[in-house]
């Protein structure tokens with residue numbers, strides 16, 4: 108449902124609390140109808156962005172545009188956005204139905220209409236039979252769904268969700284992730300979803316905005332941020348990546364070489380013109396995913412290779428993470444993810460191993 | 475009293491002694507109010523309710539009781555209104571004037587009542603405000619406000635800030651948020667604080683003595699009666715005031731206890 112039309116724009120938005128600047132000149136454009144996720148470690152400023160959009164905080168500088176018009180002066184209750192709070196913020200003294208209908212009641216909607224729309228909203232989140240209960244009588248996942256129903260009933264332009272699944276256990280989280288995604292498709296509303304869990308972001312988002320200490324590190328599709336990290340931070344943030352430090356060599360077309368302790372590696376740089384433009388000799392990292400490494404050569408001449416000793420095997424269910432010490436006098440620790448088998452993986456600790464990976468699965472980030 | 479096996483006997487002994495020495499005297503007038511008095515000495519052989527009969531047939535005491543109830547009721551209403559307003563204001567942010575306001579509210583509660591009473595007395599004289607039950611009500615409100623304010627503030631602070639934010643977020647105005655979200659969550663704290671305030675006002679003596687005109691409240695009446703000599707109805711009055719205050723405190727505790735969520 109994503110269109111290229113912009114719904115909301117943050118332009119050079121900064122925010123300081125006293126002396127500390129927690130957001131520094133953030134530029135972010137949210138497309139109409141998309142599911143966009145803000146991902147970042149604790150304290151990176153995710154909640155602060157959300158609260159400024161919702162109107163709970165005002166930016167220290169910069170502007171926030173809705174449909175191209177500045178909404179900085181618009182109070183919270185006049186903004187066409189609704190928030191799903193991390194602690195749900197359900198009104199404890201109201202029934203589920205009264206909670207969900209609250210947004211309509213305060214707008215003076217007629218009781219009969221409130222009743223039908225509350226019914227519809229509860230139907231959507233599969234909680235029709237719970238209308239008469241109080242929040243304290245619900246499970247975590249049910250409260251979550253009430254909070255969602257309460258937010259969507261007002262038909263907002265944008266729904267803001269601040270780590271709404273953080274308090275749920277793993278199984279319920281998975282369910283709620285696909286549930287949220289389905290609802291978003293059904294009501295065709297823009298979702299801005301905050302999380303610090305990369306898997307969650309990848310599973311849900313059309314686009315991911317990776318944040319670190321008040322800066323946007325990268326904004327792109329899940330595939331992009333996963334396979335084409337724009338910075339060392341992003342490369343390290345999406346777990347277990349191999350980063351091998353080196354100096355940039357010459358480039359040719361979509362490929363650029365990097366001199367590393369493993370020898371010269373060939374990396375893909377398509378779509379990242381700043382990498383082609385970086386001077387030779389600049390410090391950089393070759394980045395490749397543990398699942399990109401293979402124990403068998405494809406025979407291609409462009410292929411990257413490394414030789415090393417297996418130092419450890421960590422069984423993790425579906426796959427086994429293998430540590431390998433590769434390279435000569437400057438050894439580099441590499442991680443290799445192999446599919447687990449009942450009889451174990453092909454490698455034993457202490458064995459020698461040859462590793463191969465394609466240039467298209469090897470990216471560069473500048474140091 | 476159930477003794478924990480780890481508590482040494484001497485500790486139980488000392489606690490028991492302190493209890494009897496300090497709190498024992500409270501029970502003497504209650505007990506003696508149910509017995510006849512002969513030549514100024516309680517006759518423990520003759521139980522009687524005559525002291526209470528004298529009490530309720532005493533016109534002056536009934537008027538004093540009415541005054542006490544009027545003053546208490548009015549002080550409760552005034553302190554609740556002022557308490558909510560100031561607790562909402564203080565809770566809505568952080569600033570120097572909020573800290574100052576809070577300090578001033580606590581002052582009359584922490585100062586010796588005689589100082590508060592004198593200050594009020596001088597003030598009323600200065601602005602030529604005639605002393606009456608109205609000045610007593612003002613005095614009591616100033617005195618109990620700290621307690622009401624504090625109780626409401628604690629309850630407000632225990633409410634998640636996101637409740638208020640959620641209300642605004644859903645389109646409610648400030649008034650709607652107060653009416654539909656805050657007030658319902660404050661009711662039990664208001665009832666509890668109101669009862670406590672009433673109990674405080676019920677036996678407040680010092681400030682009342684200083685700022686009242688010709689009207690008597692129960693404690694003032696008691697004070698006056700005692701100066702004329704020790705009579706059985708004094709015991710009865712003490713017992714009544716004590717019983718009533720205890721009852722109120724128990725009630726208040728019920729409303730102020732944290733409820734399991």
Ligand SMILES: Nc1ncnc2c1ncn2[C@@H]1O[C@H](COP(=O)(O)OP(=O)(O)OP(=O)(O)O)[C@@H](O)[C@H]1O
Nearest residue numbers: 124125129147148149150151152153154155156303
């Ligand atoms: N009201 C405030 N006053 C002062 N500092 C604040 C305030 N709110 C947030 N901060 C600071 O701003 C920074 C960003 O906070 P924010 O809540 O946006 O982080 P976050 O990315 O949401 O983190 P988390 O994942 O832990 O929720 C933090 O360093 C925090 O201490």
Ligand SMILES: [Mg+2]
Nearest residue numbers: 153154155269
């Ligand atoms: Mg946060």
